Amino acid sequence: MINITLPDGSVRQYESGVTSLDVAKSISEGLARNVLAAKVNGKVTELYRPINEDATVQLLTWNDEDGKHTFWHTSAHLLAAAIEELYPGVKFGIGPSIETGFYYDIDFMDYQVSSEDFPKIEKKMQELVKAKTPITRREVTKAEALDFFTQKGDEYKLELISALEDGTISFYESGKFTDLCRGPHLVDFSPIKAVKLINLAGAYWRGDEHRKQLTRVYAVSFPKKSELDEYLVLLEEAKKRDHRKIGKELGLYMFSETVGKGLPIWLPKGTDLRLRLQNYLTKIQKQYGYQQVITPHIGSKQLYETSGHWDHYGADSFQPITTPEEGEVYLLKPMNCPHHCMIYKNEPHSYKDLPLRYAEFGTVYRYEQSGELHGLTRVRSFTQDDAHIFCRPDQVKEEFIKVMDIIQTIFKALSFENFEAQISLRDPENKTKYVGSDEVWEKAERAIIEACEEKNLPAKVEYGEAAFYGPKLDFMVKDAIGRRWQLGTIQVDYNLPERFQLEYINKDNQKERPVMIHRAPFGSMERFVAVLIEHTGGKFPLWLTPDQFIILPVSEKYIDQAKEMHSKLEQMGLRGVIDERSEKIGRKIRDAELKRIPYMIIMGEKEIGEGTLSIRRQGEGDLGSMTPEQFVDRVNTEIENVL
């Protein structure tokens, strides 16, 4: 008999050779029906594998990440099996599970495949699911494996196998389909009740642009049809919130082929919103001791040679600008930090002056590959809400905490309730690729970790993700429909102070290097506004939205009174517009709802007689009547609750 320890700590006895599926059956029938794979001693394995000694066993279902990924990985095999039947002779690359779903990279040879073929492939997949053919694992020798795929003529698999060590190679077979795979997999395809092919895309073999481009088929699958339907609804919802669509509808920004691709143009409403965001952040930063600066949009090439950016990124940047007479060479500003370093260098500093915090809404220009441009999130000109903190090494932690305070304050004001942080540290295996001494790195890394602990911020530590010049902390927010976006960032930098020979005079009258901290709570105004649009679906927080109210006169007779009320409300600090059209009230309400204006004010005979306003809240409906003063109070209270 052997002892099996379950996640709740209970221990059960089984005969040696018991399988995880047996264990599941012994616990409950429902669990046995839903279990997909098992984690035995921390390793995910198939349900049919015998367990021969004492072990800890966690039974994995759809609700476990590992269970889900096993499910999707097997689904990728199902996809490949279906495609091999429909398109004999195609060659397969890799087919992993991803965050949502899975893909398979396929060389379709001479077949022409398009999304019109999806239903056919989905149907074939369903047939294979119904066949309930078991999926079996077979360990093979390297020679055997090479031989199999040589016969099949699949050079991609051969390449994968040749990188593997003999004795570690396994095949998974289901009916006619055999694939090289480490596993683990489901017992058969039958739990895969719903599949949906999402799209086709080109993908280089092994991500190398010099190698052949395969066709990547993206798909998702679920154990229940209803879950697929829910997922499709979510996709629809994401589509509705697309900032490119809403940005156009609300007249926030535009692009022009004539101006150039990737160069966003902020329209009046969008500018209004952006400036409000900027003013808000400026006000907070002032409270935290920041000083606002303004620097030019270009800088001499030499500046960027000194900073190292030219060496690192020059080749991929916009080409330098040369003056015709003198031959001076300038670059469009790709980064604000070198300019800020020069501000620091403009005068000598004492340790008593530090930290110095220079902030700038600095517009930068970066050449992004044309295929990479995307709405406002990936552009060639954008404005960073940038600031650089120059501090002593012993101030790093304190400064981090202050920046985190700022970020948390603005996330709250913008109704990002869910966020987490990622701490990026050095690769402990390879410390040579980083600048700065061991000592300062360790100190800064510790400072970041401690700062997160003190702020009670859930943070994930990633080793090897730090920039070569310092560790960093990135903020990820979860939006209203559960998607994750990376926003703000805080980065420690030992490199630039060195390169620019920045110094301060310490207590002992010795010259010392300051530490530099780069930070941008929004990241870029463009990207942030895009995320904000997708998060709110265009229903911006009341303090931020371009128009807070719209007055809807019941008929044209009341326009004069509407105008009076409009200027009264504006004098009381609100902002809004009047719908003066000769339309019925129902129509005006509908249009205001679609424009996502938070408050609709209906004014007709009744209101004018009583000196009240009938208020309607966007998305909620009629709130009844109140005096103008009560209305302004209500708006102000609502704003105070978030700011």
Add this chain to the structure above:
RNA sequence: GCCGAUGUAACUCAGUUGGUAGAGUAGCUGAUUUGUAAUCAGCCUGUCGGGGGUUCGAGUCCCUUCAUCGGCUCCA
């Protein structure tokens, strides 16, 4: 940059086998004077992304170029 798809009115889209461009919305004009998500009527709207070609004739077929979209690669 690479692979694939798309590009028709301000917006969303239709346009058969090649026969000379249409609907809704928006806009304008007029009527209506409206009570909590679409009042009615009339009018206007186009280099069919740009350039070249095939053809008696091209929105439609071919080439080329640009932009957008989905990915890949990249991302200070």
